[in-house]
Amino acid sequence: MEPIVNNNKKVVIFTGATDGIGRETINVLAQERGLKLILTARNIEKGNKVAEELNRDYKAKNDELEVSVMKMDMASLESIKEFVRDFKALNIPLDTLVCNAGVMPSTYQTTKEGYEHTFGINHLGTFLLTYSLVDKLNQSTFGGNIVIVASRMHYKITKLDMDHLQSNEKTFSYQNDYSRSKLCNVLFAKELDKKLRARGSNVKVNSLHPGFAVTSLIREWGYFAQKVVGAMAFVFGNKLEDMAEGMASLTLNKANETGKYYQLKRIEEPSKLSRKEGLSEQLWNKSCELLALPQELTL
Numbered sequence: 001m002e003p004i005v006n007n008n009k010k011v012v013i014f015t016g017a018t019d020g021i022g023r024e025t026i027n028v029l030a031q032e033r034g035l036k037l038i039l040t041a042r043n044i045e046k047g048n049k050v051a052e053e054l055n056r057d058y059k060a061k062n063d064e065l066e067v068s069v070m071k072m073d074m075a076s077l078e079s080i081k082e083f084v085r086d087f088k089a090l091n092i093p094l095d096t097l098v099c100n101a102g103v104m105p106s107t108y109q110t111t112k113e114g115y116e117h118t119f120g121i122n123h124l125g126t127f128l129l130t131y132s133l134v135d136k137l138n139q140s141t142f143g144g145n146i147v148i149v150a151s152r153m154h155y156k157i158t159k160l161d162m163d164h165l166q167s168n169e170k171t172f173s174y175q176n177d178y179s180r181s182k183l184c185n186v187l188f189a190k191e192l193d194k195k196l197r198a199r200g201s202n203v204k205v206n207s208l209h210p211g212f213a214v215t216s217l218i219r220e221w222g223y224f225a226q227k228v229v230g231a232m233a234f235v236f237g238n239k240l241e242d243m244a245e246g247m248a249s250l251t252l253n254k255a256n257e258t259g260k261y262y263q264l265k266r267i268e269e270p271s272k273l274s275r276k277e278g279l280s281e282q283l284w285n286k287s288c289e290l291l292a293l294p295q296e297l298t299l
């Protein structure tokens, strides 16, 4: 890891920048001046390779480019806690957090702590990481900014039962589990925004559907399924560059929006279920219970 010094740049922690939409978005952000990019990676060699590519491709055009890589596996709550400890030990500010890392496995798999992957990584991992860093974001002199990458797929869920937030080996369905985890992302961003506003915090938080494109998200899927999704993306999909522009734009959040759900660069209404009175608070409380976190934020 490159040594990190505080030189008054905006510090951005970006998860899932080693592949897919995140990888494309980090190319856009590398061309912005005044940012210190911290990429988290479960595979540190892959992360370092991305940092090398960014320096090779953009350093000459942007002499302020600063990229560091830190280890974090979102499939392990312990690894997330370790990352938070390591980051806080650097004693530098945090201005923006982009929670983009996510999975859509085709089979039932579990995290280190035994949670089904989509629920464990996409929701619980995102929740723990954000919750643990919100105090740092609240101290940002730029006004903190959080992006929670969700998905349009969250519209598919019409009922959320707090006692069945994750599947088991028998009930696993890649589509239901993924869609439910993405609804959890939308609800989490909504409730966090509500709590931050209630505390008079300046931190902004929005959720985002980044668009639709074939990426490594479906790397584990069979040949036929990949071909079908490829054909759908050809007809209904988005250009990766447009998706990256959307994610980069919300990362910078020059409009200072908060509490919104975006599709690329447009603010849209999230699903009816996500707007149901009290549901986001129920999910917040349940997630805190599972993660043994106090329901009250410490800012």
Ligand SMILES: NC(=O)c1ccc[n+]([C@@H]2O[C@H](COP(=O)([O-])OP(=O)(O)OC[C@H]3O[C@@H](n4cnc5c(N)ncnc54)[C@H](OP(=O)(O)O)[C@@H]3O)[C@@H](O)[C@H]2O)c1
Pocket: 015, 016, 017, 018, 019, 020, 021, 022, 041, 042, 043, 046, 072, 073, 074, 075, 076, 100, 101, 102, 103, 121, 149, 150, 151, 152, 209, 210, 211, 212, 213, 214, 215, 216, 217, 218
């Ligand atoms: N593609 C779409 O059409 C689409 C649509 C809506 C929403 N999304 C959302 O957009 C986000 C990015 O998806 P993508 O399509 O870019 O997928 P992708 O190409 O598979 O990239 C996912 C990123 O997340 C990282 N990641 C996965 N598991 C991780 C773990 N356990 N710990 C740490 N990092 C992990 C990956 O790291 P590695 O490089 O190590 O694999 C990679 O950097 C996801 O949240 C996804 O749900 C995607």
